[in-house]
């Protein structure tokens with residue numbers, strides 16, 4: 353399976369850590385959505401979108417990237433890290449991919465070190481995250497995505 357994961361990871365590189373763990377033993381192209389390289393997502397069997405959570409959703413650059421570059425009818429998945437786990441962080445991006453007839457295979461989210469705003473005053477929250485266990489679960493999640501994709505092709 354040829355996979356690309358298009359990501360934004362700025363606050364502490366937490367999301368990138370999760371993606372590096374997934375890509376360790378798998379053939380995954382990691383594409384930073386802020387690097388202005390030309391992308392051809394039609395060449396991939398499966399596409400992931402990944403981001404830290406900013407104001408309860410994926411960072412805007414990722415959302416714009418999806419609107420601009422996601423081809424119709426692709427198998428895809430979401431990955432995110434956040435200061436505190438809550439429901440609904442993938443709502444906005446799910447609405448955008450729905451317009452592209454995408455087949456959502458799953459999502460993986462975990463906590464990531466967060467020093468945004470007042471949290472900085474207390475030394476941040478979610479220290480030590482993503483943890484080794486969360487990185488392992490991310491690898492397992494990607495394996496499950498590969499199995500799902502095999503089932504749909």
Ligand SMILES: Cc1cc2nc3c(=O)[nH]c(=O)nc-3n(C[C@H](O)[C@H](O)[C@H](O)COP(=O)(O)O)c2cc1C
Nearest residue numbers: 361362363364365366367404405407408435436464
């Ligand atoms: C401007 C800003 C807004 C954030 N908003 C949220 C939020 O709404 N909910 C949350 O749980 N975490 C929030 N966070 C924390 C980040 O989602 C968390 O630290 C994440 O792991 C950052 O990922 P990154 O290091 O890959 O960029 C915010 C952080 C920043 C800097």
